[in-house]
Amino acid sequence: MNRFLIADTSVDIGTLRETLLKPEAGGFCTFEEWVRQTNDGRLVSAIGYEAFAPLVTSEGQVILDEVRERFDIAETCAMHRTGYLPVGDLAVWIGVAAPHRCAACKVCRYMIDEIRRRVPVWKREHYVDGQIEWESVIMSVDVTGQPGPFKTGGGHAP
């Protein structure tokens, strides 16, 4: 089962959480990204998320496989929304269950950073004044096609 979901409608988070209930887990950590009402001081009404779904799913699963290998965790899954999301809507959900709390928290942070760096999703800010703009991000790519460091050019970072 692919545990990285891309969804064009709202997802029942309780169901995702239930998949992480493992007897070997003693700690559970979640991270949620919500659509915020401002971006760089401008009022936002919504964000439109566009994705290349097949590659989101496969690259997302690569990230999940990485954390299973590198950290002492019991189970994890994640979800990224697409479509038009008004302020307050859930855009990303990450859940990590681990034997100990430290790994659960650390893996949540690792996963959201890697999702933002590698997974092919693009956001388009819808501002209250009617303007609609793609978020500008500067990324470099090395000779093997891997992404290097990036920075946002006015990003909607949590």
Place this chain on the structure above:
Amino acid sequence: MPRIEPEYFAQPGEQAGRRAETRETSVTTAVAFYEELRVAYGFALPAGQMRVAVNAVFCPWTRSLKEGDHVVFIPPVSGG
């Protein structure tokens, strides 16, 4: 000449004015194909600031293309 199937997302999709198409081309690599399309559609970003996926797998820009390949140019991502 091979027919390639590019699909466009985000800014390149807007600049191309379409989501997908089938194009015949004489070029043989992903980077040369992007440069050809860049001339046709005026894509703003150079290849060095993007990634490319062929048949839904990330690959180097030097990847050769063959008949029926599905190509997606990946501008800087901004999920989350």
